[in-house]
Amino acid sequence: MPIMSQSNLHTERLALRAFVTVDAPRVQQLAGEREIAATTLLIPHPYGDGVAEEWIAAMPDNVAAGRSYEYAITIRETGELIGATGFRLRSDWEQAELGYWIGVPYWGNGYATEAAREMVRFGFEELGLHRIFAAVFANNPASARVLQKAGLSYEGRHRGSVKKWDEFLDTDSYAILSSDGRPHLS
Ligand SMILES: CC(C)(COP(=O)(O)OP(=O)(O)OC[C@H]1O[C@@H](n2cnc3c(N)ncnc32)[C@H](O)[C@@H]1OP(=O)(O)O)[C@@H](O)C(=O)NCCC(=O)NCCS
Numbered sequence: 119m120p121i122m123s124q125s126n127l128h129t130e131r132l133a134l135r136a137f138v139t140v141d142a143p144r145v146q147q148l149a150g151e152r153e154i155a156a157t158t159l160l161i162p163h164p165y166g167d168g169v170a171e172e173w174i175a176a177m178p179d180n181v182a183a184g185r186s187y188e189y190a191i192t193i194r195e196t197g198e199l200i201g202a203t204g205f206r207l208r209s210d211w212e213q214a215e216l217g218y219w220i221g222v223p224y225w226g227n228g229y230a231t232e233a234a235r236e237m238v239r240f241g242f243e244e245l246g247l248h249r250i251f252a253a254v255f256a257n258n259p260a261s262a263r264v265l266q267k268a269g270l271s272y273e274g275r276h277r278g279s280v281k282k283w284d285e286f287l288d289t290d291s292y293a294i295l296s297s298d299g300r301p302h303l304s
Contacts, residue, residue, distance in 0.1 A: 124181050127189065127240055129232045134189035134203065137177055141190055142170035144199045148221035157258040158219060159280060184209045191220065191233050200224045203233045205241060205250075212248035214241055218264070225260075234268035242296050251293035255282070265292040269300070 127134040137145070146165055148154070155163030162169060173188075180186040188204035200221050205214035216237055220230045241247040252270060254261040266272075270292035278286040 124187060124189075127236050128194065129236045131194055132229065132232055132236070133192045133194045133197075134233060134236060135192060136181075137174045137188060137190045137202075139171065139174055141199055142174055145170040145174070145202070148199075148201065149219060151222050153222050154219050156282075157255050157261065158217075159282065160217075161219070189233075189237075191218075191229065200229060201233070203230075203237055205237065205245075207245075212246070214245070214247055214250055216241075216250055216252045216265075216268075216270075218261075230261075230264045231267045234264050238268050238270075238294060239300070242300075247296060249293055249295050251291065253289045253291055255280070256288035256290050262290060262292070268294075269298070270294045271298075 124136045126136075146167070146169065149161055149170070150163070150165035152163055155161045155165070177186075177188050180188075184207055186204055186206045188202060190199050191201040191203055192199050201219050201224065203216070203218035205216060207214045216234065218230055218233060218237075220233075238250055241250045250270070251273075252261075252265050253276075254265065256275060262272075271294065273291040273293050276289045276291065279289045280287050
């Protein structure tokens with residue numbers, strides 16, 4: 119199931135490409151905003167020096183081992199890096215967990231939706247996945263909307279399932295199966 123290399127993906131306005139070391143300061147700047155950490159589990163805050171470098175350095179091995187794919191979300195016309203999206207793979211079950219963030223100055227332009235739709239296409243058509251899933255904090259309606267627009271369906275709420283900044287939060291599960299067919303894009 120996993121493909122051991124990472125080729126670029128394209129949408130109308132975006133190019134999704136592998137991260138390179140020189141992206142690290144930009145990642146630190148964008149992912150370092152409190153708003154990005156606030157609705158994610160794995161992004162530290164404050165986002166210290168060297169964190170982005172370490173994250174990027176681990177990527178080739180993760181791709182080669184079929185563990186994960188991370189893509190820099192860039193504006194196709196300018197090359198500007200605006201966010202990230204990725205899959206954490208459960209290769210034995212032919213499943214992947216979808217994640218993403220978009221830098222705060224770029225919110226509300228449909229970029230996350232565009233990237234998520236392309237990841238769903240990539241996951242089914244190129245990785246041959248059976249299921250793509252995601253979990254969002256229940257207080258993150260924007261991300262829930264992105265998932266719905268990428269074709270994922272709501273599967274249920276896990277009450278108090280994570281602890282974020284000393285508060286127990288509910289998470290909502292979303293998923294799409296390959297047998298669901300491609301989402302209707304609207
Ligand atoms: C969630 C996130 C990726 C959305 O990025 P984005 O590029 O602004 O998303 P889009 O523009 O593609 O779509 C956002 C949708 O949410 C809707 N939305 C935004 N804020 C909302 C709110 N408070 N309540 C309901 N809907 C909301 C928008 O209207 C839009 O839907 P629409 O196209 O039907 O109008 C971005 O806010 C982010 O990076 N957040 C921090 C990290 C994060 O939460 N990642 C996901 C973890 S699961």
